[in-house]
Amino acid sequence: MTKRKIQMMLSVNGEDHDVSFLPHRTLLEVLREDMQLTGTKHGCELGECGTCTVLVDGEPALSCLVLGLECAGKDIQTVEGLGTAGGPHPLQKRFAELNAAQCGYCTPGILMAAQSILTKDPTPDRETLREELAGNLCRCTGYLRIYEAIEMAAEDMQHGS
Amino acid sequence: MMRLPTFSYCAPDTAEEIAHILAEEGPAAQIVAGGTDLYPNMKRRQVEPKTVVSLARARALRGIEWRDDGSLRLGTSEPLRALERDPRLQSTLPALHQSVLSISTPVLRNMGTIGGNLCLDTRCQYLNQNFEWRRTINHCLKCSGDTCWTAPGSPKCWAVNSSDSVPVMIAMGAKLLLQGAAGRREVTAAEFFDVTDGREWIRRQPDEVMTDIVIPSQEGTRSVYLKLRRRDAYDFPVLGVAARITMDGDLVSDARIVLNAVGPAPVRCTEAEQALIGYRLNAETIGEAGNLSRRGAKPLDNTDYMPNYRKKMVPVFVRRALAALA
Numbered sequence: 001m002t003k004r005k006i007q008m009m010l011s012v013n014g015e016d017h018d019v020s021f022l023p024h025r026t027l028l029e030v031l032r033e034d035m036q037l038t039g040t041k042h043g044c045e046l047g048e049c050g051t052c053t054v055l056v057d058g059e060p061a062l063s064c065l066v067l068g069l070e071c072a073g074k075d076i077q078t079v080e081g082l083g084t085a086g087g088p089h090p091l092q093k094r095f096a097e098l099n100a101a102q103c104g105y106c107t108p109g110i111l112m113a114a115q116s117i118l119t120k121d122p123t124p125d126r127e128t129l130r131e132e133l134a135g136n137l138c139r140c141t142g143y144l145r146i147y148e149a150i151e152m153a154a155e156d157m158q159h160g161s
Numbered sequence: 162m163m164r165l166p167t168f169s170y171c172a173p174d175t176a177e178e179i180a181h182i183l184a185e186e187g188p189a190a191q192i193v194a195g196g197t198d199l200y201p202n203m204k205r206r207q208v209e210p211k212t213v214v215s216l217a218r219a220r221a222l223r224g225i226e227w228r229d230d231g232s233l234r235l236g237t238s239e240p241l242r243a244l245e246r247d248p249r250l251q252s253t254l255p256a257l258h259q260s261v262l263s264i265s266t267p268v269l270r271n272m273g274t275i276g277g278n279l280c281l282d283t284r285c286q287y288l289n290q291n292f293e294w295r296r297t298i299n300h301c302l303k304c305s306g307d308t309c310w311t312a313p314g315s316p317k318c319w320a321v322n323s324s325d326s327v328p329v330m331i332a333m334g335a336k337l338l339l340q341g342a343a344g345r346r347e348v349t350a351a352e353f354f355d356v357t358d359g360r361e362w363i364r365r366q367p368d369e370v371m372t373d374i375v376i377p378s379q380e381g382t383r384s385v386y387l388k389l390r391r392r393d394a395y396d397f398p399v400l401g402v403a404a405r406i407t408m409d410g411d412l413v414s415d416a417r418i419v420l421n422a423v424g425p426a427p428v429r430c431t432e433a434e435q436a437l438i439g440y441r442l443n444a445e446t447i448g449e450a451g452n453l454s455r456r457g458a459k460p461l462d463n464t465d466y467m468p469n470y471r472k473k474m475v476p477v478f479v480r481r482a483l484a485a486l487a
Contacts, residue, residue, distance in 0.1 A: 003167065024165040026200075045163040046201040053268060059242075060268045065200045069170060070217060113268065134394045135266025 008072050012037065013081025021068055027061075028052045030068035031078060039079040039108050043137075050136035053109035054078050060116045062135075079108035082115065090156040091115060091149070100149035102140035110136045114150045123154055163204040163291075172215035176222060176340040176372045179214055184342035184368035186212045192370055194238045195273035197265070198281050206292040207282075207304050214370075222276075222372055225250070231378030237276025237371045242267070244275055254376065256332065256384035256403055260325040263388045266395045276371050279327060279337075279350075283320035283359040283425055284397060285311060285463045303360050311463040319461050320359030321422055327354055328403035328419035328427050329386050330374065338373040341366055351429070359425035382407045382415075383486045387478050391465050398422040399466050400458075400474055404482040406442065413437045418450070418479055423458040423471070430454040433479065442487040450483060451476035 007020040012035065021034050028045070031037045031054070043049035045064045052063045055077035083089035091111050094100070101107040110133065117124055117132050124132070129147050138146060173179045183190050191210035193199045194217075202208050216222050216238040224236040225247055233254065235244070244250055244261045251258045264270060264278055287301045287310040300306025302318045311319040330337075330350040337348050346369075353364050365371070384405040390396035401422050407415035416437040418430040433453040440446045460471040 022167065023170045024167045026165065029162065029164070042162060046204060047197050047265075047269060050266070050268060059271045061272055062197075062268055065196050065272065067170065067196070070172075070196075070215070132267050135268045 006069055008069065010035075010068070010071060010076065011074065012076045013078060014075075019068075023067070023069055025068050026064055027054070027056075027066040027068050027071055027076070028063035031063060031076075034068075037078055037080050041105055041108055043105070048137075049106075049109075050113070051106050051109040053112045053136060055112055055116055058116065058119065060113045077112065077115075079111055082111055089115070090153040091118075094149040094153040094156065095146075098145045098149045098152070100141060100145040106136060106138040106140075110138065110146060114153070117150070118154055118157065122158060124150070126151075165200060165203050166206065166209045168203075168210055168213050170213050170215065172218040174218050174220070176219055176370055179216065179219060179370045180340045180342045180368050182212070182214050183370065186214075188367050190214055190367075192216065192280075194277040195240065195269075197269050197273040198277055202282055202289075205290065207288060216274075216276075216370070222370075231380055233376045235275055235374040235376070237279070237374060238274045239276075241270040241273050241275060241278060245270060254333070254379055254384070256329045256386040256405065257326070257376070260329045260386040260388075260401070260403070263386070263398075264325050269395075275326060275374065278324050279330065279374070280363055280365070280371065281322070281324040281327075283318075283362045284323045285318075285320035285359065287311060287463060288320055311461050317357065318359035318425065319463060320362075320425060321464050322354065322359075322362055322425055322427060323397040323422050323464070325386065325388060325398055325401055325421070328401050328421040329384070330376070331419045331427055331429065332384060332403040332405040332417040333376050333379060334417075335377075336375045337371055338375070339365065339369040340372050342368040345372075354427050356426045362425055379405070385482050385485045387482050387485075389466075389471070389474050389478060396465070399464050399471050400460075400478055402475075402478045402482045404479070404486060406437070406483070406486045408442075411441050412439055413442055413446075414439075416450075418454060418482070420454070420458055420475065420479075422464070423460045423475070428457040430457055430479065432456060437483075442483065447480050447483040447487065451480035454479040 005020040041051040043051035047065045054063045083092045189211040222236045222238040226234045302309040335350040387402045388398045389400040403419045405417045416434040420428040433450040458475045460468040462468050
């Protein structure tokens with residue numbers, strides 16, 4: 001039973017995917033290894049670093065601590081659905097401009113967490129950003145560029161650019 | 162990749178079904194709610210359940226309901242984030258709100274549940290390590306070894322109850338409802354966590370699932386939760402203090418002071434409480450209660466910070482908590 005793959009539909013970035021995997025596989029493993037969506041990174045895999053953050057029904061979740069099969073019927077958003085190289089999301093554009101991504105490892109998780117923050121609060125203050133991103137560790141930037149990039153992207157999105 | 166061990170998974174629709182599956186599977190089954198405690202422990206091979214029973218589909222285990230008598234009923238699988246966002250909880254149960262806000266990070270509070278935090282597995286620096294690390298010390302008493310490396314001469318496990326919500330629930334006189342295969346039972350939070358060994362940190366039978374938490378009306382009381390940790394951004398507590406005071410005019414008529422993260426079980430500071438009842442809450446009585454609170458806490462060297470420092474911080478935090486209520 002535990003060795004038998006399950007087959008299910010997984011909605012990722014607005015598209016239904018027919019996937020099969022073993023029941024103990026985490027969403028992170030399913031995304032990266034079964035669906036080749038490697039934009040979501042694996043870090044500590046114990047819920048401490050936040051780099052594997054994706055949105056599940058609009059709320060940030062750590063894909064290393066969610067089973068793939070627990071996501072049946074849910075809407076998964078990953079960084080692949082945020083923007084493209086030709087048409088980046090305002091967050092991605094500002095992250096690039098400000099060097100808010102240095103080594104880049106934490107970036108996909110922070111982008112997804114930031115997108116969720118801006119959906120709920122289009123003009124978050126610095127304290128809100130600090131609090132909401134407390135679980136997304138970055139060892140390069142010192143966070144300032146990240147906060148600034150999110151604030152600038154928030155303004156861009158307000159003015160529709 | 163740190164991968165989960167294999168297991169079979171089920172997500173029953175009702176608490177009764179959950180209890181029946183737990184009864185059939187016995188200790189080889191584990192309950193999962195948010196997964197933020199169980200799955201890391203499984204990845205480190207601290208627990209390797211044959212069956213994982215999820216609470217995700219049991220609708221009756223959800224809900225934040227304020228009742229006419231001012232009491233609050235919480236479904237155990239309600240995410241911590243939902244409690245945090247409840248405006249009435251913030252204004253009427255400040256200590257609970259403070260404790261929930263202090264648990265891990267916003268993302269983990271989206272996933273983790275109040276029942277999960279209450280049942281948080283005990284933690285220890287000799288336990289929360291990967292399998293290879295633990296093998297080099299020949300494992301520990303809580304996880305397939307026969308020595309407690311925190312206290313090698315002791316027959317008991319000294320892993321620490323690191324839940325932020327547990328001391329608050331005890332201070333507020335919460336009741337917990339459990340569904341077993343044979344029926345339901347109610348237990349006070351104080352009884353549920355009254356243990357002496359880190360291997361049995363909650364008094365739950367293998368077939369039982371916690372379904373509801375009922376917090377009686379806290380009208381006429383003031384409460385606070387304070388937490389000591391190395392990183393304020395997020396960390397487990399190395400000392401948690403919940404205090405609740407009831408005043409009759411200028412005098413204290415009831416006091417509850419509960420410590421956590423000082424051992425396998427929360428500690429009620431009964432001597433400190435008694436020293437306050439019938440007196441004003443002033444610098445003198447607060448100082449005396451702080452001094453008396455030191456006695457019950459015996460932190461050992463198995464978590465962050467040195468035990469001497471953590472013990473010294475007990476009266477400091479108790480005084481700060483009481484001063485916040487004065």
